Amino acid sequence: MPLTLEDIAKHAGVSRATVSRVINGDANVKEQTRVRVTEVIQKNNFQPNIAARSLAAGRTNVIGLIIPAGVSAIFSDPYFPLLIQGVSSACNIRDYSVMLWLAEPEFERRMMRQILHSGLLDGVVVASMLIEDPIVQALHDSNKPFMLIGRHPSLDVNYLDVDNTNGAREATLHLLRLGHKRIATITGPQNMIAGHDRFQGYLRALEERGLAFHPELVAESDFSEPGGYAATRRLLPHHPTAIFAASDMMAEGAMRALRDAGLRIPEDVAVVGYDDMPNASRVTPTLTTIRQPTIHMGIQAVNVLIDIIQNPVSYKRHTVLPVELVIRESCGTLSK
Amino acid sequence: MPLTLEDIAKHAGVSRATVSRVINGDANVKEQTRVRVTEVIQKNNFQPNIAARSLAAGRTNVIGLIIPAGVSAIFSDPYFPLLIQGVSSACNIRDYSVMLWLAEPEFERRMMRQILHSGLLDGVVVASMLIEDPIVQALHDSNKPFMLIGRHPSLDVNYLDVDNTNGAREATLHLLRLGHKRIATITGPQNMIAGHDRFQGYLRALEERGLAFHPELVAESDFSEPGGYAATRRLLPHHPTAIFAASDMMAEGAMRALRDAGLRIPEDVAVVGYDDMPNASRVTPTLTTIRQPTIHMGIQAVNVLIDIIQNPVSYKRHTVLPVELVIRESCGTLSK
DNA sequence: CTGAAAGCGCTTACAG
C-alpha cells in the first residue's frame, strides 16, 4: 500500500513522467513544477519502488560487498567491521544501499550467480584476502563493475590496496635503525596478500641494509594469537634480538611466548606488530606497529566504484593507500 | 544480456508461465516437464531477475539486517561480526540475501523510508542495543515483518534475546559460592539492554543470598577496556574482594587496574567477565566469564523471521537463549 | 517543458 509515482502525480497535478524526472534530477523540468512535485513527495514521505526502477532503468542504487568467510581468525580483529563501516557510511552519503555477502565456499556458485545475474546490484566491492582469488576472476569475466580491495597478480582490474610491502619494510627498517642484526619475522599465510606482501617488505628492508637473510629466522603462521605464540617458540632457539610479526595478534602471541620463556620486552627481544588494533596501545609493553586507514579504504572503494558505475571508462583505476609506523614501547629506543 | 524466463521457455519448448512454476516449486507441473525445464535452467545457469520477481510477486527473498552504528566500542569485540556471520549463513542456506544497514543517526530517517517503502525487503532483523530503540518503534508501526534481537520494554514484538539477567546472576552467584562478601560490579550503560539486564542479574544474585546491596560497589561504565580501568580505580577505595564486570573488555581493564595497584588476581581480588571473547582464554590469568551463543542468535533470528514471512501468524514469537558460565582462573577456587 | 505509451522480466488468476 505504499504510494506510487502515479499517486504523487495525481496529487501534484502532473504526469508520472514528470514526477520521475523530478526524482531523478532531470534538468528538463520547470522550476515551479519541480518545487510543487518536491513538496508533494516530501509531504507523503514517498520512496520510489526500487524493484520497479531496477526493472525499468537497469540500475538499483544497490552495491554488493563481498567478504571472504571461513578465513581463520577473520573476525578476531576489527578489520572487517571497520571496512564494513566505511563502505556503509560512504553508501549512506551517496544514497546507495549495500548488500552483504559472506563468501562461504559451499554457496559460492549460487552467490556469484545471484550477484551477476539477479539484476540487483549496480556493482560490487570485493575484499579479497587471497592472492589468487577465484571470485576476482569470476567478476573480471563478467561485465559487472567492481572494485577490488586488495590486488590480483595477473588480472587488470580496478583495485584499492594498502601498501603492505612498504609498511612491513618500514617496520623492519625501524628495528634495523635500532641496531638489531638478528631480526626474525612471523609471517601470515603466503597465499594471502597481506601475508605475502608483508614478508616481501621484510626482505626488502634487509636487502636495502645489506643484511643477509636467514631462513631460520622466518616462521610462517596464520595471523592469530596462538599462531604467533607457536611461531615464537620455533624462533627462540635461533636467538633473534627482534621479531617483526605481520599482525598485532601474532605480536601479542609472540610477547606471551617471550614472557613464558623469561625474556624481557624490549630489553631481550624487541617486538613490532602490524595493524594497530585497539589493543596495541593497551598491552604491556605497548606495541609498536603499523597503522592502516581501514575505514578510509571502505569509503574510498565505494566512491571509486560509484564513479565507475556512473561514468564508465575503459582504463582501470588503481590506488595504493599509505600506512604509518606507530612507535610505542615494545621495540625500545636504545642502540644495541 | 542475462537470459530471461522467455529464453528458457523457448529452449524448453514451454510457456514462460510453466518455467516460472518450475522455479517456484509449484506442484502443478508434470514431472517430465519439470525435469526438462530444470535441465535447461541448470545448463544455462539461469537466475531469475529479482527486481522483476519483486515487482510481480511482492517478494524478493531479501531481508535487511539493521545494526546500530556509532555505539562506542561497538566493533572492538566480535559480537557483531559473529552475529552477521550467523545471519548471513542462515540466509545462504535458505536462499535469501541480506542487505546491511548500519544505523547512522543522521541517515536514520532516509534509512527507515528505504527499508519500509522501497519494496526491496521481505523482512528485517534488527539488532538493538538500546532498551528503548526508536527504530523498533518505527518497525512496529509499519507492517513489515521483523525480528528483534534484544527486547523492548513495552511493545509486543517478535524477539530473540539472550538471558543477560540470568548470565549475570550466575556469574555473581559463582563469586558468592566462593565466599566473597564484597562483590563489586562494573556495569554497562543503563540505557542499553545488556547494561541494564546484567546489572539486574547482579542485584538478583545478592538478593537471593540475602546480601545487602552497597551502592559504592557499583561503577557504571561503557563496556570498553579503558572504561573498565577507570571504573576499577573508583571501586578500589571501597575494598572489593571480587569484581563482576559486565563485559570481558571491562574485565580486562579491571585486571590492568588491579595489577597497576599492586593487587594479585585472584588472590587479592577475583574477577569475572561477560562475553567469552576469544581473548578471555589468553589473558593472564585466564578469565572466568559468561558465554553466549552469538552466531546461533543470528541463525535463529533469520529462521524465525523467514517463518514469519512465509507463514504470517497473529501472535508474536519470543525466544530467550540460555548462556553458560565458563570457569577459568581469574576468580580462584578457594573459599574465603 | 510535458505527457502518452511502450517496455523492463517476472507471477498469477483465469480459462481450458
Added chain:
DNA sequence: CTGAAAGCGCTTACAG
C-alpha cells in the same frame, strides 16, 4: 497440467 494475458511501478525515447 498448461498457456495467454494482465499487471506489478517505474523510466525513457518519442512527439509535441
